[in-house]
Amino acid sequence: MADILRAVKGMNDILPSGVPRTDKLPDSQLWQWFEDTVRSVLGRYGYQNLLTPIVEPTALFVRGLGEVTDIVEKEMYSFVDSMNGDKLTLRPEATAGIVRAMIEHNALYNGPLRLWTVGPMFRHERPQKGRYRQFHQLDVEALGYPGPDVDAEMILMARTLWRELGLVEGRHVRLELNSLGQPEERRAHREALVRHFEQHADTLDADAKRRLHSNPLRILDTKNPHMQAVVENAPRLIDFLGAESLAHFDAVRGVLDAAGLEYRVNTRLVRGMDYYNLTVFEWVTDQLGSQGTVCGGGRYDGLIEQLGGKPAPAVGFGLGIERLLLLIQELGLPVPSRAPQIYAVIPSPAAVPKAMATLESLRAAGVSVLMNAGGGNMKAQFKRADASGARYALIFGDDEVARGEVALKDLRDPAAAQRSLPLGSVAAWAADLRNA
Structure with a gap:
């Protein structure tokens, strides 16, 4: 098997939430x-x-x-x-x-x-x-x-x-x-800096010596602890x-x-x-x-x-x-969830056309919907629905669809009763779901 190609060192992938990774890079x-x-x-x-x-x-x-x-x-x-x-x-x-x-x-x-x-x-x-x-x-x-x-x-x-x-x-x-x-003020300060650092040349590191006559202002930004005293005593630009x-x-x-x-x-x-x-x-x-x-x-x-x-x-x-x-x-600051409002559970392939038409109407009304794809039994689909973070599950069971209805289940409130909604008037209840 060919070796796995990896990203260039220091250049990282920004991955979707839920994808496991060992670093702390943001998703x-x-x-x-x-x-x-x-x-x-x-x-x-x-x-x-x-x-x-x-x-x-x-x-x-x-x-x-x-x-x-x-x-x-x-x-x-x-x-x-x-x-x-x-x-x-x-x-x-x-x-x-x-x-x-x-x-x-x-x-x-x-x-x-x-x-x-x-x-x-x-x-x-x-x-x-x-x-x-x-x-x-x-x-x-x-x-x-x-x-x-x-x-x-x-x-x-x-x-x-x-x-x-x-x-x-x-x-x-x-x-x-x-x-x-302004530039003329910095020039006067620069000249004073050069004079100051020349008097302490034995304290300067190689980087500071290289910058002494080309860009002495950058010496003030040094992180070298051995140079901090001479930097602290250097002329201040604000005085110029x-x-x-x-x-x-x-x-x-x-x-x-x-x-x-x-x-x-x-x-x-x-x-x-x-x-x-x-x-x-x-x-x-x-x-x-x-x-x-x-x-x-x-x-x-x-x-x-x-x-x-x-x-x-x-x-x-x-x-x-x-x-x-x-x-x-x-x-550890709180970050708003981007979970979908609805997870669509579709137990039977026969219900897919009607379900997808309904979900398109919901999305057009501003409701975010994640549809179960790839089949799976009811237990597996509800497990995915719960993991998605969605507030509600819309269940397109064969019996409900035959009656022209869809079942709505609150995934975050176990005490809430499941209820039926008419498929013929999606716009009427879409706004309630969008604002829930």
């Missing part, structure tokens, strides 16, 4: 509930959905993310198209592709846009709990809006999403906030911010304060991409070990021009779906 029921919640929340804020290709030109990410970033240097899945020699990359993040699409289609011609997308991203890194080589991300962007009001809206919208998912801000997730100022940058940051904080949202100003908070400016934020948790960030984002006013478009402001965030769903599982 498709949890996944679908999350996506339904996202559509509901973002729709209430006026955000529109879009989809962009999984494969993009490699140059898009080199220009957008910066050559001296871990993503570009180490993590991208890049290849040369054998047909035409184009250099292509499986997208490692969503923002650059969205901006490329907006520029290509002149999408901001008629004014600003609020957008969101969800889909797979790819990074070649060591798979671990909550971090995979193919992962899925929710990406939310507001393009063409310069003010701090939209920055604050993004953060409050994330809070709404947490609440809808059963997460409590301050307990399950916490907000950290910072400002990166001018009046306009501070006013923008204060305005964001003012909205969050008025909304009663607690947060911590983390002056060491940076983002992994070079294109951020002004507001940056992360939602973090203590429940997932070292993988504490569940959502991160901020403002990136220069990226659209950097990728060849007309200058326009922008702000957004990305959310790792696997990591967030793992958090929900770890906390």
Whole structure:
């Protein structure tokens, strides 16, 4: 027998609920509930959905993310198209592709846009709990809006999403906030950082030494415990911010304060991409070990021009779906059941045509129905009905069908009496079942 082919390491199957598996990856029921919640929340804020290709030109990410970033240097899945020699990359993040699409289609011609997308991203890194080589991300962007009001809206919208998912801000997730100022302010801070780290060169690890003159801000994000003291004593970017940058940051904080949202100003908070400016934020948790960030984002006013478009402001965030769903599982939060309302028990093949016609009428009326398929005796079919999680069983027995009826049994209330319903007036009782 041929060897079993398995998924690529770090790229996982999302399976239906009930399929046994040894890992803790979320099943498709949890996944679908999350996506339904996202559509509901973002729709209430006026955000529109879009989809962009999984494969993009490699140059898009080199220009957008910066050559001296871990993503570009180490993590991208890049290849040369054998047909035409184009250099292509499986997208490692969503923002650059969205901006490329907006520029290509002149999408901001008629004014600003609020957008969101969800889909797979790819990074070649060591798979671990909550971090995979193919992962899925929710990406939310507001393009063409310069003010701090939209920055604050993004953060409050994330809070709404947490609440809808059963997460409590301050307990399950916490907000950290910072400002990166503007490029000229960062340049002054950068020079001060380089001087500071040069004075402590013997403390820096190899990664920090490599970044010292190319991207010293990323040294502040180090996890090396031997470097924490020198990082803590490094110059703070917030001390280099001018009046306009501070006013923008204060305005964001003012909205969050008025909304009663607690947060911590983390002056060491940076983002992994070079294109951020002004507001940056992360939602973090203590429940997932070292993988504490569940959502991160901020403002990136220069990226659209950097990728060849007309200058326009922008702000957004990305959310790792696997990591967030793992958090929900770890906390044991309740997830609404997606069980069918009805399980159709059909003991005799002769009843199948009438039964299926009835079930189509029920579905057309908005009732979710799972039909027994493949036969089986009554005992076996009722066992399947119970396992399905359905509230009711509709029993298409030969005697009932001959009388123009179907039997309704409440599977969740053993004391409830079984009753008969007329097959000739499905619409009359379908609404009662739909709302039960």
